[in-house]
Amino acid sequence: MTSQEVQAGVTYMGWNMTSYNYSGSSRVIAVEAGQQFNIGDFVMVYGGSSSTIASMVKTSYKSNKTSVATVDSKGVVKAKKTGKATITIKYKGQKLSCIVNVEKAGSFGEKDIIASAQNEVNALVKNLPSKVTGKNGFSLLKKKADYYKKMTDYTDDYAAKISYDGFLKENYSTTSKLAVPDASKYYRIQALLTTFAEKNSPTSTRSAKVLKVKSLSGKTSGITMKLNKAVTSDQILASNIESSYYNQDTLSQNTSKSYITVYDKTAGNKWYSGMVTLKKGSRSATLVLTKYKFSGGAGKYVKVKLKKGHTYQIGSSVYWTKGKTVKVK
Incomplete structure (x- = not known):
C-alpha cells in the first residue's frame, strides 16, 4: 500500500503462513479428510496503523463444494471427503481465495512426528484467552516464545519436519500439507499480543500510553x-x-x-x-x-x-x- 492509503485506513488482506503454494492467484492448502482448521487464522487484515487476522473480525467465508469441505461463518473449515474445494474469503471489499485439497486420512504419513508436534501445539493453545490483559499477557508471550523456539530447533525431528504453523516440510522446504491444523492459532496469539502492545506501547506514538x-x-x-x-x-x-x-x-x-x-x-x-x-x-x-x-x-x-x-x-x-x-x- 502507499503511505496515503495507510493514512486513509484502506483495508488490505494478505496470507500469513510459511507455505507458499499457489495455483493461479489462489493459495493452496492440503489437509487430510476429517481435519478442521480456521482459515481466518492464516489471513492478515491490514488497515490504517493496525493489523489483525480475519478470524478475529467479521469476515465472510464460502465454499464452492461443500461435499468436499465446508466453512462456517467464523472461518472454520471442515474437510469431509477427498477432492478439491475453493474457499472464498471477503472482508470490506477485499477478497482472497484458497484451494483446499482434501486427501485420504493418514495419507500424509509421519504419524509419530505429527503426534509430537501436536503435543507442543496442545500446550500452546490450552486455555487460550479471547483477549490479552496485563494479568495473562506475560504468560501467553512466554508460552508463545517457548513454543517458537521448540518448533524451530531442528535438532528435534518434529521441528525439522513440521513448521511452527503446522505444515509438513520436505528437505527443509515447507509443503502445502497442513498436518497440524491447530498450529494456525499461533497467528491468533500473535495478533492478540500485538493488539495489546499497540494500545499500551511506551515507545509508539500511536499508543495512548506512549x-x-x-x-x-x-x-x-x-x-x-x-x-x-x-x-x-x-x-x-x-x-x-x-x-x-x-x-x-x-x-x-x-x-x-x-x-x-x-x-x-x-x-x-x-x-x-x-x-x-x-x-x-x-x-x-x-x-x-x-x-x-x-x-x-x-x-x-x-x-x-x-x-x-x-x-x-x-x-x-x-x-x-x-x-x-x-x-x-
Missing part, C-alpha cells in the same frame, strides 16, 4: 532519559511484545529492551543502534550505544562509548523521543 522524554543527560558510558511518568507493568509487557526479538532470551516482567537509532551529529550524522532499557516503576530509562559486529561467523551487538563533547540525536522528530539531542560531558 512515554515522553523530559530531559537527557549523557556520559561516555551512556545516556539517561528522564521520563514524564513511571513505567507501568502494562508498558513493560507491551515493550516485550513489540521488541520480542531482543527480549526472547531474557523475558522479564520488570524490564524490557528495545532499539532506537542514535545519530552522532558532531561526527556528521554517524549513526548507531541505541539499546534502551526500561524498568517497571522507574521514571528514567538508560540508553547505551551499540554496533552490530561479526565475529567467528556470528554477529552480535557490542557496546560503544560515546565521545565527550559530541552531540547525539535520539531518534527523529516523528518518533516517541521527538529527536531530542544531548551533549556528552
